[in-house]
Amino acid sequence: MSGRNLITDAKNTWCPGCGNFTLQFSLKNTITALGKEGTPLDDIVIVTGIGCHAKMADYLNINSFYSIHGRAIPAAAAIKMANPDLTVICCAGDGDAYAEGLDHLIFAAKRNSDITVIIHDNRVYGLTTGQYTPTSPMGFKGKSTPGGTREEPFNPMEIMLASGATFLARGYTRKMGLLQQSILEGIRHKGFAFIDVLQICASYFNRSEYYDRLVYELTDHDPSDFDAACGKAREWDYNREAPIALGTFYRAARDTMEDRIRVERKREKNRDSTIRRILLEKS
Amino acid sequence: MKEISVLIGGKAGDGINIAGMVVAHLFNRIGYRVYMYFDYPSLIKGGHNFAIIRAAEGKIGSHREKVDFILALNQDSVEFHKDLAKADTVVVYDNDRVRSEGIGVPIADILKEEGAPPVMGNSCIIGAFARAAGIEWAVLEEVFKKQVRKALEQNLKVARRGFDTAAEKKKIVPLMHDTFPVISGNEAIGLGLIHGGLDTYVAYPMTPTSNLLHFLAAVAEEHEIAVFHPENEIGVMLMALGSAYAGKKTAVGTSGGGFCLMTEGFSMAGMSEIPVVVVLGQRTGPSTGLPTYTAQSDLHFAIHAGQGEFPRLVVAPGDAEQAFSWSSAALRLAWRCQVPAIILGDKTLCEGIYSFDQAEAISPGISPPFEGIPGPGYTRYRITENGISPLLSPPAKDAVIKVNSYAHDEAGITTEKADLVAAMTEKRERKGNFLQQEVNALPSVHLEGTAGNRNTLICWGSTLGVCREVAGNLGLRLVQPIVLEPLPVEALHRALEGPGKVVVVEENVYGQLELLLARNGIRVHGHVRRYDGRPFPLEELEARVREVLA
Ligand SMILES: Cc1ncc(C[n+]2csc(CCOP(=O)(O)OP(=O)(O)O)c2C)c(N)n1
Numbered sequence: 001m002s003g004r005n006l007i008t009d010a011k012n013t014w015c016p017g018c019g020n021f022t023l024q025f026s027l028k029n030t031i032t033a034l035g036k037e038g039t040p041l042d043d044i045v046i047v048t049g050i051g052c053h054a055k056m057a058d059y060l061n062i063n064s065f066y067s068i069h070g071r072a073i074p075a076a077a078a079i080k081m082a083n084p085d086l087t088v089i090c091c092a093g094d095g096d097a098y099a100e101g102l103d104h105l106i107f108a109a110k111r112n113s114d115i116t117v118i119i120h121d122n123r124v125y126g127l128t129t130g131q132y133t134p135t136s137p138m139g140f141k142g143k144s145t146p147g148g149t150r151e152e153p154f155n156p157m158e159i160m161l162a163s164g165a166t167f168l169a170r171g172y173t174r175k176m177g178l179l180q181q182s183i184l185e186g187i188r189h190k191g192f193a194f195i196d197v198l199q200i201c202a203s204y205f206n207r208s209e210y211y212d213r214l215v216y217e218l219t220d221h222d223p224s225d226f227d228a229a230c231g232k233a234r235e236w237d238y239n240r241e242a243p244i245a246l247g248t249f250y251r252a253a254r255d256t257m258e259d260r261i262r263v264e265r266k267r268e269k270n271r272d273s274t275i276r277r278i279l280l281e282k283s
Numbered sequence: 284m285k286e287i288s289v290l291i292g293g294k295a296g297d298g299i300n301i302a303g304m305v306v307a308h309l310f311n312r313i314g315y316r317v318y319m320y321f322d323y324p325s326l327i328k329g330g331h332n333f334a335i336i337r338a339a340e341g342k343i344g345s346h347r348e349k350v351d352f353i354l355a356l357n358q359d360s361v362e363f364h365k366d367l368a369k370a371d372t373v374v375v376y377d378n379d380r381v382r383s384e385g386i387g388v389p390i391a392d393i394l395k396e397e398g399a400p401p402v403m404g405n406s407c408i409i410g411a412f413a414r415a416a417g418i419e420w421a422v423l424e425e426v427f428k429k430q431v432r433k434a435l436e437q438n439l440k441v442a443r444r445g446f447d448t449a450a451e452k453k454k455i456v457p458l459m460h461d462t463f464p465v466i467s468g469n470e471a472i473g474l475g476l477i478h479g480g481l482d483t484y485v486a487y488p489m490t491p492t493s494n495l496l497h498f499l500a501a502v503a504e505e506h507e508i509a510v511f512h513p514e515n516e517i518g519v520m521l522m523a524l525g526s527a528y529a530g531k532k533t534a535v536g537t538s539g540g541g542f543c544l545m546t547e548g549f550s551m552a553g554m555s556e557i558p559v560v561v562v563l564g565q566r567t568g569p570s571t572g573l574p575t576y577t578a579q580s581d582l583h584f585a586i587h588a589g590q591g592e593f594p595r596l597v598v599a600p601g602d603a604e605q606a607f608s609w610s611s612a613a614l615r616l617a618w619r620c621q622v623p624a625i626i627l628g629d630k631t632l633c634e635g636i637y638s639f640d641q642a643e644a645i646s647p648g649i650s651p652p653f654e655g656i657p658g659p660g661y662t663r664y665r666i667t668e669n670g671i672s673p674l675l676s677p678p679a680k681d682a683v684i685k686v687n688s689y690a691h692d693e694a695g696i697t698t699e700k701a702d703l704v705a706a707m708t709e710k711r712e713r714k715g716n717f718l719q720q721e722v723n724a725l726p727s728v729h730l731e732g733t734a735g736n737r738n739t740l741i742c743w744g745s746t747l748g749v750c751r752e753v754a755g756n757l758g759l760r761l762v763q764p765i766v767l768e769p770l771p772v773e774a775l776h777r778a779l780e781g782p783g784k785v786v787v788v789e790e791n792v793y794g795q796l797e798l799l800l801a802r803n804g805i806r807v808h809g810h811v812r813r814y815d816g817r818p819f820p821l822e823e824l825e826a827r828v829r830e831v832l833a
Pocket residue numbers: 049050051052053054069092093094095096097120122124125126127128133
């Protein structure tokens with residue numbers, strides 16, 4: 001098990017310069033670290049949607065559930081509920097989790113599902129070759145909006161705080177050390193961990209210069225302070241130029257969905273006696 | 284009298300369904316088999332609700348055109364159902380709210396004198412009815428003790444006052460038969476799923492399967508199963524797939540609209556070979572249609588739902604016993620063959636109330652799933668002769684278990700290689716052939732009547748109850764394919780050999796089973812169809828079948 005190569009021999013088809021490589025290394029290193037800490041690799045499951053980001057399921061040599069577009073999160077949440085001993089990591093795209101499957105993201109946060117959701121937020125549909133997403137800036141000229149979008153992006157950090165996420169961080173694929181730290185923290189967090197990763201899309205939306213100029217690491221910030229977290233979340237609205245904080249915004253201890261289910265575990269396991277009891281009640 | 288039909292009607296919110304259940308239990312207690320049809324508009328308060336409870340000596344699953352008693356809690360119960368009344372139908376009615384002939388019960392006064400709330404009007408009229416039908420007080424007392432647990436003393440007092448007001452009009456003779464549990468089709472499905480090994484049930488409420496969600500949620504208070512109600516049916520289906528991947532035998536429940544939202548996930552079940560069971564309760568469509576009425580118009584939808592080609596199982600049980608046996612079987616077959624399965628019910632079956640004879644609900648034997656061996660050599664989609672790749676769920680020692688909605692190789696890694704895609708498609712096809720063999724080995728076509736009978740009635744799903752009686756009355760052979768996909772074609776051909784005429788009964792307008800039969804080389808001589816949301820009453824169907832055969 002410890003000898004397992006964490007990268008499969010599947011052919012990698014990400015574009016040169018794609019931020020997904022950084023995410024892949026970060027995940028590989030994180031999983032290695034978890035293994036060293038004693039988490040059996042067999043207990044880890046990665047769940048992905050559909051998009052460039054989702055190829056992570058093919059590339060990492062661990063249990064995986066390669067779901068359909070927008071639907072990584074409900075599968076991930078159910079895997080964790082079915083077996084709370086598993087470590088469930090969910091890689092989703094911004095099109096995936098913010099457009100096609102936003103409902104599931106909000107509900108997983110609301111329930112405090114004990115999963116880690118990493119959004120490969122390249123702020124574009126990569127796999128379908130460059131259309132705008134909910135986090136593309138206003139005026140974004142994509143293939144479906146050649147004249148520029150006429151709607152403002154929404155701010156996923158604010159949405160997640162409003163929905164009940166108990167761990168909230170932002171990463172950037174050109175700051176790998178910090179990104180890796182956020183992912184590890186997210187996985188270690190008991191409860192719903194959400195990490196919005198500003199991921200460079202080399203082919204359709206390369207904002208390296210913009211991010212490099214504006215990002216900074218959160219220090220002097222108390223992640224247990226919800227209002228402070230809201231303030232940091234609002235600092236940059238994914239649209240207008242402003243300082244972009246990286247690192248942990250918010251962390252809270254709250255019972256998880258799985259804790260609540262575990263408490264409820266029932267005694268009766270014998271199917272025949274349950275059927276007999278019910279039929280007797282109904283006669 | 285050894286058969287009786289009772290209509291009880293009132294406003295939505297009057298608790299007609301529960302009152303109907305109590306009446307059904309009265310008959311059950313004196314040795315009758317019962318069936319109840321509950322008719323209600325999609326309203327919470329105010330509209331007219333009614334239940335028809337029928338009791339007979341033999342097994343039944345349909346209602347008659349006429350009733351012997353009308354229990355009227357509102358004027359509509361008398362006005363709307365004039366066509367159900369015979370010359371000697373006895374009306375037991377609420378004196379204050381209803382103008383009629385028959386047995387008037389001063390319900391308001393009684394409730395006032397007993398200090399009882401308005402809902403107890405039901406108990407009062409049931410008491411009066413029991414007397415009118417010659418049912419002994421002790422029987423009513425016993426049934427109330429078991430079925431009316433809330434405020435039992437007061438309910439009994441109010442019922443006694445009703446009982447004392449009335450006089451015997453038509454005596455129903457007690458029979459010396461055993462009593463049976465009285466359950467809904469939904470409950471039979473739920474119990475069948477539990478029997479088959481259900482671990483987890485996921486659903487978003489939708490008539491007519493909401494009561495299955497409620498039932499299983501209540502079961503989960505005592506028994507080790509998990510029941511979950513997420514944000515929508517897309518979430519339901521994907522949660523089910525996640526749960527099944529993690530090793531839980533999982534079922535979902537919905538109706539047509541919800542199943543529309545599930546189809547993308549259903550197709551993923553086909554590609555990723557994750558077993559899952561869908562309880563699909565049909566109601567009158569298209570779209571929102573008639574939410575609380577019945578139909579059999581989703582057969583083709585069930586058989587074809589989801590993009591791409593993949594094997595699936597569709598079973599359509601026709602009564603409570605079949606609902607139990609085949610829900611259990613569907614779950615076990617889904618896991619044995621790693622296919623998605625649909626239990627195709629409808630409002631009539633799901634919300635119908637039946638006497639349940641467990642001795643008759645024998646679930647067919649099905650071999651266990653093919654299990655994988657953990658280790659570094661494990662691949663989730665190993666190509667095998669029968670197309671079934673041994674199953675493992677995480678965690679499994681040193682095994683990497685990859686499931687994938689994309690076309691994939693044996694390890695579960697995405698591929699677009701032509702030969703691999705073809706090989707995997709053929710693997711799934713072989714799995715479908717294996718499923719067909721399994722289905723052929725089961726009593727997938729239900730037959731009644733002697734083979735010598737000339738003419739045959741074909742039905743599917745909940746019309747079994749009414750068709751069984753019509754076939755009996757007209758001396759016809761009855762053929763009911765329970766498995767509709769993969770269709771047990773050989774068994775059907777065998778069942779339909781001979782020169783007699785064949786009539787198909789369906790509750791849809793296009794003749795969906797008839798089309799399916801035609802595609803498989805089975806020609807029929809005529810059909811009877813209904814598509815107004817209401818199930819066939821016995822006499823009507825009998826007359827229409829007679830006409831077609833003439
Ligand atoms: C139901 C459905 N609609 C549309 C698609 C086509 N599609 C595939 S990936 C994708 C968008 C991917 O964008 P994102 O989630 O941001 O992932 P990225 O490629 O940027 O990593 C779309 C629209 C699909 N696969 N399924």
